[in-house]
Amino acid sequence: MKLEVKLHQQQQLQADYERIEAHLRKQTKELEEVSAQLAANDRMLVAGLQECWQGPAAEQFIDDQRRATRQFLQQADECSLALEQERRAKQQDFEAAWEAISHQEVD
Amino acid sequence: MGLRWKRDEDVEISNAFATNIASMQQFAQNLQTQVQNVVDAIEGGTLSGKAYNAANEVFKELFLPLGKAADSLTTSLTKASTQYLSYREKMAGTDFLDEDAMSSNITRLSDLNKEIDAIHKLPFKETRHLFQDKYKQNEATLIKLNAQLTKLREFDQDTQNLYSTWDEEVTAIAQGVNYITKGKVNANGTFTPALGTNRDWLATLKDNEIKRIVGPLERPKGMTAAQYRAYKKAVYKRAKELQARGWTDASLAAFGVCLNYNPKKLGAKQSVADYVKDETADADKVGSGLFRAMWAADDLKMYDGNEKAAAAINKLQVLMRTAHMDAKHLTPKLNPGDEGYGELDGSIAQTKMLLSHFGDISPTSDFWNDLSETVITALPSGLQGAVLNQPLAKAVNQYRYVISAQQMQYVRDYGEKHGAANDREALIKYLRSTGEYDLDESARLHQKKNSEDKPAPDAKKGQNLKIVQNFHSEFILSGDHLISEIDPEKDSDHNTNGVVNGSSFNYAEGNDYNSDKSDEWNAMHSDHYKYDMEVNDLDPIFRKNKTKLSEYKAPSSSAYNSAQSKYGEDGLSAHEINQKTMKKFKEDLDSD
Numbered sequence: 028m029k030l031e032v033k034l035h036q037q038q039q040l041q042a043d044y045e046r047i048e049a050h051l052r053k054q055t056k057e058l059e060e061v062s063a064q065l066a067a068n069d070r071m072l073v074a075g076l077q078e079c080w081q082g083p084a085a086e087q088f089i090d091d092q093r094r095a096t097r098q099f100l101q102q103a104d105e106c107s108l109a110l111e112q113e114r115r116a117k118q119q120d121f122e123a124a125w126e127a128i129s130h131q132e133v134d
Numbered sequence: 135m136g137l138r139w140k141r142d143e144d145v146e147i148s149n150a151f152a153t154n155i156a157s158m159q160q161f162a163q164n165l166q167t168q169v170q171n172v173v174d175a176i177e178g179g180t181l182s183g184k185a186y187n188a189a190n191e192v193f194k195e196l197f198l199p200l201g202k203a204a205d206s207l208t209t210s211l212t213k214a215s216t217q218y219l220s221y222r223e224k225m226a227g228t229d230f231l232d233e234d235a236m237s238s239n240i241t242r243l244s245d246l247n248k249e250i251d252a253i254h255k256l257p258f259k260e261t262r263h264l265f266q267d268k269y270k271q272n273e274a275t276l277i278k279l280n281a282q283l284t285k286l287r288e289f290d291q292d293t294q295n296l297y298s299t300w301d302e303e304v305t306a307i308a309q310g311v312n313y314i315t316k317g318k319v320n321a322n323g324t325f326t327p328a329l330g331t332n333r334d335w336l337a338t339l340k341d342n343e344i345k346r347i348v349g350p351l352e353r354p355k356g357m358t359a360a361q362y363r364a365y366k367k368a369v370y371k372r373a374k375e376l377q378a379r380g381w382t383d384a385s386l387a388a389f390g391v392c393l394n395y396n397p398k399k400l401g402a403k404q405s406v407a408d409y410v411k412d413e414t415a416d417a418d419k420v421g422s423g424l425f426r427a428m429w430a431a432d433d434l435k436m437y438d439g440n441e442k443a444a445a446a447i448n449k450l451q452v453l454m455r456t457a458h459m460d461a462k463h464l465t466p467k468l469n470p471g472d473e474g475y476g477e478l479d480g481s482i483a484q485t486k487m488l489l490s491h492f493g494d495i496s497p498t499s500d501f502w503n504d505l506s507e508t509v510i511t512a513l514p515s516g517l518q519g520a521v522l523n524q525p526l527a528k529a530v531n532q533y534r535y536v537i538s539a540q541q542m543q544y545v546r547d548y549g550e551k552h553g554a555a556n557d558r559e560a561l562i563k564y565l566r567s568t569g570e571y572d573l574d575e576s577a578r579l580h581q582k583k584n585s586e587d588k589p590a591p592d593a594k595k596g597q598n599l600k601i602v603q604n605f606h607s608e609f610i611l612s613g614d615h616l617i618s619e620i621d622p623e624k625d626s627d628h629n630t631n632g633v634v635n636g637s638s639f640n641y642a643e644g645n646d647y648n649s650d651k652s653d654e655w656n657a658m659h660s661d662h663y664k665y666d667m668e669v670n671d672l673d674p675i676f677r678k679n680k681t682k683l684s685e686y687k688a689p690s691s692s693a694y695n696s697a698q699s700k701y702g703e704d705g706l707s708a709h710e711i712n713q714k715t716m717k718k719f720k721e722d723l724d725s726d
Binding site: 068079102 | 275278
């Protein structure tokens with residue numbers, strides 16, 4: 028393999044990896060921000076409802092609403108974890124590919 | 135400020151119902167004691183002669199309205215209390231709900247969800263499902279919150295009129311009971327009130343009575359609170375007029391129900407007075423939707439025995455007043471002793487006036503069956519046989535000709551809308567459209583000739599055709615013209631064929647005159663005879679003059695069927711001529 032080709036492959040690999048990693052990090056960040064915002068809104072809604080609607084039916088509804096918020100946050104965590112796992116997998120793939128190219132002998 | 139519901143206040147309302155009902159019961163008891171004193175005085179002979187009469191007046195003027203109002207209010211309160219409890223079920227599980235705050239929360243959540251909708255449409259597949267789920271969950275939340283608002287608004291709508299006027303009425307009844315129990319019935323039968331009491335309560339009760347009868351009125355769209363108050367006042371005033379006309383409580387309640395059914399929006403430049411005038415105008419039109427609803431609400435099935443005939447008589451009186459057949463509107467008056475009603479004169483002007491008091495009602499309407507049943511219930515001995523109710527029977531008889539003229543005009547109007555060149559074409563087009571007609575009824579009585587053996591002007595021998603719908607509605611076709619006893623297009627002087635041979639509405643359910651029910655059957659016992667044929671004494675004078683003075687006579691059954699009689703022609707009996715003419719009419723009716 029010519030040195031220029033090897034270097035080009037490594038540069039390409041590096042660039043691809045960085046692009047994917049940036050995308051996944053951005054996704055993760057946005058997920059964290061938006062889910063935190065939604066959870067905050069949910070809590071505001073519950074607080075708002077508690078002021079304008081009272082009684083057993085309201086309590087039941089608010090309990091359900093809180094449960095739904097918790098569930099959403101849990102799903103957001105799981106989603107965030109999945110993104111992190113995907114990022115690590117991509118990193119390992121990158122490292123393996125880098126390794127493989129590194130071992131290629133140059134002419 | 136929006137609506138607010140508090141269970142604590144609901145308990146207060148429920149308690150107020152119970153308190154008011156208990157008050158009414160106490161008032162009724164107090165009143166009963168005083169009533170008993172008067173009754174004892176009357177029955178015990180303490181009051182007699184003028185004193186008796188005076189006491190009776192006091193009784194009718196003060197005690198009866200108060201007792202009636204207390205009874206009615208107790209019934210209404212009890213009913214409203216039950217209704218309130220049932221409406222309250224809608225708010226089960228809720229102790230407090232604020233419409234404005236709930237609306238704000240809904241708006242906020244709805245706006246937020248629009249943002250989520252935008253996020254989950256972004257091409258990030260890793261998080262898309264999460265936001266999609268959140269969006270759907272919020273949509274479900276919005277539906278549930280909106281359902282709470284709907285419940286609150288429906289509950290408010292259901293209950294807003296349930297307890298609006300009672301405080302005033304309870305107070306008036308309390309004042310009335312106070313007035314009566316503290317006052318004194320004197321030895322001469324007059325009543326002396328206690329110092330410091332007055333009769334203002336009586337006027338309040340009268341105003342409230344009509345409100346209760348008509349029921350709560352919904353607020354038409356486009357009305358401000360002040361306009362709504364004016365609307366209620368005007369409608370209740372109108373209801374009082376209808377009550378004075380004789381409409382019963384059941385009919386007036388139907389009047390209220392009709393007004394509440396999809397009320398029209400108040401026009402931008404329309405006054406409340408004009409709105410009420412327009413929306414209630416049909417109460418003055420016989421056969422209009424509103425009139426029929428009010429008529430049907432006073433169902434004769436609700437009455438037993440003698441009450442049923444009395445109720446039927448009342449309905450006919452209301453009908454005659456609405457139709458302007460009463461002496462207040464119709465001249466000339468009937469004979470002395472018949473002051474309550476007017477007399478048909480056969481003039482175009484009078485006929486047009488009478489027809490202007492009909493709504494849009496077709497000759498096949500069920501109303502005509504119901505009217506006929508009412509006539510038979512009210513006057514079981516027939517029209518001429520109704521000795522005790524002769525003036526009413528006379529008006530009811532003459533109204534047959536008015537109904538028939540309206541039905542004739544209905545067909546003419548139908549023909550005009552559908553391009554008919556004359557009455558005959560109009561009738562054919564109209565009958566085709568309904569598909570309901572009978573061409574086989576005998577037309578014998580519509581082939582009269584005078585003493586000089588001449589048919590009435592415009593009539594040809596045997597050729598006046600008779601077509602009926604449900605037997606009640608009748609059309610007589612002479613050549614190309616429909617003829618009736620009275621005609622909005624002809625004065626009686628130019629309507630001889632119509633006056634002697636024309637159509638008239640039949641009150642009998644069917645032609646039972648020639649019934650073969652049994653060998654002993656007497657045709658004079660038939661309804662057709664009692665209500666539609668034996669009416670000469672009750673006929674308008676102009677008709678009597680035409681038929682009697684000129685001696686117009688219908689053929690007997692045998693003369694009708696004889697080719698040799700003066701009613702036949704060219705070797706055919708009048709009946710055969712009639713059948714031949716009818717055959718041609720039927721061919722035209724069947725051909726399209």
